[in-house]
Amino acid sequence: MKTSVIFDMDGLMLDTEKIYAQVNQEGFESIGIEFTMDDYLKYVGVGEKETLQMYEEAIGDREAAEALLAREDKRYLEIIKDQAPDLKDDLIKVLDTLAAKNIDCYVASSSNIETVEYLLDATGIRKYFKGVLGGDQVENAKPDPEIYLKVVADFNLDKEKTIVLEDSIHG
Secondary structure, three states, rough: OOOOEEEEEOOEEEEEEEHHHHHHHHHHHHHHOOHHHHHHHHOOOOOHHHHHHHHHHHHHHHHHHHHHHHHHHHHHHHHHHHOOOOOOOOOOHHHHHHHHOOOOOEEEEEEEHHHHHHHHHHHOOOOHHHEEHHHOOOOOOOOOOOOHHHHHHHOOHHHHHHEEOOOOOOO
């Protein structure tokens, strides 16, 4: 029997993808580059370093890519602090069921730890999780398994009795 579950956050538990898509589209269009949903899907579940590299390739300039990413991060925080994203359907039911079965829950997100902690608190679901890691706490972003292995190591989990829930190809 499984004794722990590691959850991704963005897109799986919280409906943040539409906010990210909006922010990315606004950002690219502000510098005169068309941005479609197909473009957005390339970035889903990708860590910040990889996103920066992809931005640099799209824009053709490292400094401009860094500036765009910084503006987008600031805009994203403005939006989520104005109104926390919606929880995904039936998330609370799943979390309550796991808690009733004494299955410990953890978060491993590509988002930075400050954003992860804020969103868990703002949406009222922090109480369900025994531990949390953000993408800025590991060297290698998803799809590298480092963040999952770090959760297992940091919280002394039995990896044979742990399941990971993820919603993106990159994750």
